[in-house]
Every structure is written in C-alpha cells, then in structure tokens.
Amino acid sequence: MESLPPLPPSNLTQFTWVGLAMAGGVVRYLDAYLKGGAVPKIGIGVANACVSGFCGFMMASIMLKFQPDWAFVSAGVGGYIGTQ
Secondary structure: OOOOOOOOOOHHHHHHHHHHHHHHHHHHHHHHHHHHOOOOOHHHHHHHHHHHHHHHHHHHHHHHHHOHHHHHHHHHHHHHHOOO
C-alpha cells in the first residue's frame, strides 16, 4: 500500500508559526535595547516583528521538509535571528 503525501499545515498552524517568530523578533529587539540602555521605539519594534515573522515562517516551512516535529521551535529561532 502506498503512503499518502502529508497534508499541508492548517491556517491556524501557519499563524502560530508567524506569531512565535514575531515573538522571537520582539525578544531579540528588546534584549538588544536593554543591553544598550536605549529606549525602544515602537515603529522599529513593529518593523522587526514583521521581518522576524516572515523569516520564522520561512524557517518553519523549510523545517517541515526535514523534521516536522521541530517546526514550531525553528519558527521562534528564525524570528530571533531574522533581523540579523
């Protein structure tokens, strides 16, 4: 019997990846500013969250091809390193 290809991730799962990635990006942004002592700016924080969300989503999508169990972790990590 042939195995069926895996189903694509649901919209809720994809939004969760983006949310985790955005959280990773915000943590990175706040960590950098807390270490530097400067006051964080909302506009730059939102921009970093958007870039991090995209990077984390891409990383989770790639991880699905190799190790699907680690997709959520890779979304957060991708968001954390996304703005670098």
